[in-house]
Amino acid sequence: MAFWRKNFSGFLPRLRTIHSSINSEGTAAYTQLLGIHVLHCPDVVGIVSKVSECIAFRGANIHSVDVFVPENKQVFYSRSEFVFDPASWPRDVMDNDFMNIGKLFQAERSVVRVPDADPKFKISILASKQDHCLVDVLHGWQDGRLPVDINCVISNHDRSPNTHVVRFLERNGIPYYFMPTSSVDKREKEILNLVKGSDFLVLARYMQVLSANFLEGYGKDIINIHHGLLPSFKGSNPAKQAYDAGVKLIGATTHFVTPELDAGPIIEQMVERVSHRDTLESFVAKSENLEKQCLRKAIKSYCELRVLPYEGKKTVVF
Numbered sequence: 001m002a003f004w005r006k007n008f009s010g011f012l013p014r015l016r017t018i019h020s021s022i023n024s025e026g027t028a029a030y031t032q033l034l035g036i037h038v039l040h041c042p043d044v045v046g047i048v049s050k051v052s053e054c055i056a057f058r059g060a061n062i063h064s065v066d067v068f069v070p071e072n073k074q075v076f077y078s079r080s081e082f083v084f085d086p087a088s089w090p091r092d093v094m095d096n097d098f099m100n101i102g103k104l105f106q107a108e109r110s111v112v113r114v115p116d117a118d119p120k121f122k123i124s125i126l127a128s129k130q131d132h133c134l135v136d137v138l139h140g141w142q143d144g145r146l147p148v149d150i151n152c153v154i155s156n157h158d159r160s161p162n163t164h165v166v167r168f169l170e171r172n173g174i175p176y177y178f179m180p181t182s183s184v185d186k187r188e189k190e191i192l193n194l195v196k197g198s199d200f201l202v203l204a205r206y207m208q209v210l211s212a213n214f215l216e217g218y219g220k221d222i223i224n225i226h227h228g229l230l231p232s233f234k235g236s237n238p239a240k241q242a243y244d245a246g247v248k249l250i251g252a253t254t255h256f257v258t259p260e261l262d263a264g265p266i267i268e269q270m271v272e273r274v275s276h277r278d279t280l281e282s283f284v285a286k287s288e289n290l291e292k293q294c295l296r297k298a299i300k301s302y303c304e305l306r307v308l309p310y311e312g313k314k315t316v317v318f
Contacts, residue, residue, distance in 0.1 A: 033116055035114050037078075038109060041076050041102070050104065060085075063082060079318040091117065115147060121149070122151050122197060122199045123299075125201075126208075127155045131164075132205075133205045136295070140299075153174060156180055157178075181208055186208060200221040201218065204295065210257060223298055243278075249272070251290060252269065252290040253269050254269070267317060268297050270293055
């Protein structure tokens with residue numbers, strides 16, 4: 001079975017917030033929450049059946065199921081969305097149920113998340129001089145498009161107190177740290193101390209290469225936005241590289257950070273058409289708009305458990 005996908009989302013509305021019905025006495029009759037379960041395990045017969053049985057046994061209702069089984073490979077990936085009554089399926093019981101599913105199928109990953117009840121993912125943001133990706137993530141957090149909490153923003157470029165970014169951070173109580181770097185001192189130990197409480201890092205056009213020691217010391221996922229359509233135009237100033245090459249499509253790539261520069265597993269890519277009529281300025285403006293969208297979508301997908309590792313250098317993105 002190369003690929004199989006089934007989606008029940010058309011039958012029932014997705015629930016992103018708590019819902020209650022009111023009975024004749026005016027009191028809440030039930031409460032439902034959205035749950036998300038992802039599974040990565042060896043492929044055997046009966047996995048979908050067992051997961052569905054587990055959810056149904058607790059009185060929950062499946063809204064959508066995505067399944068991927070690569071051709072000629074004994075590996076299974078799934079992501080399920082369901083609604084449930086927390087009074088009937090307490091969170092600790094749910095964790096135990098899906099842990100048992102993982103043990104049954106010798107899973108590399110069996111994780112459940114309840115977005116409206118679990119703590120939001122905590123992120124730290126690293127940035128440099130350019131603000132467009134940083135500002136977009138901050139505004140995405142502010143208006144609720146990104147389900148995260150921001151621990152801090154760290155930059156190797158100084159910003160004066162009256163800039164939009166600094167005023168925004170002060171107004172919202174988000175710590176800001178200016179960490180000037182040099183070729184001999186990347187300030188990585190200090191940065192590690194500041195970000196150790198985060199669930200993952202976001203590099204919002206952070207123009208420094210993180211060392212293998214930093215990656216090992218942090219030990220969690222780091223998401224980077226690359227202003228180019230990888231694997232083409234790696235390294236510095238890819239927009240000018242692409243412009244000089246006369247490309248007709250430009251892009252942005254969001255990927256996980258690995259010790260090899262700009263070579264981590266790709267999470268999201270976006271493209272836009274350009275032409276000989278574009279100047280370098282319009283070319284860069286289009287590129288920056290793509291970068292914002294691409295980074296925002298990757299963060300959202302990650303928080304919604306849509307991104308799973310695949311064959312080391314790839315990802316499955318449901």
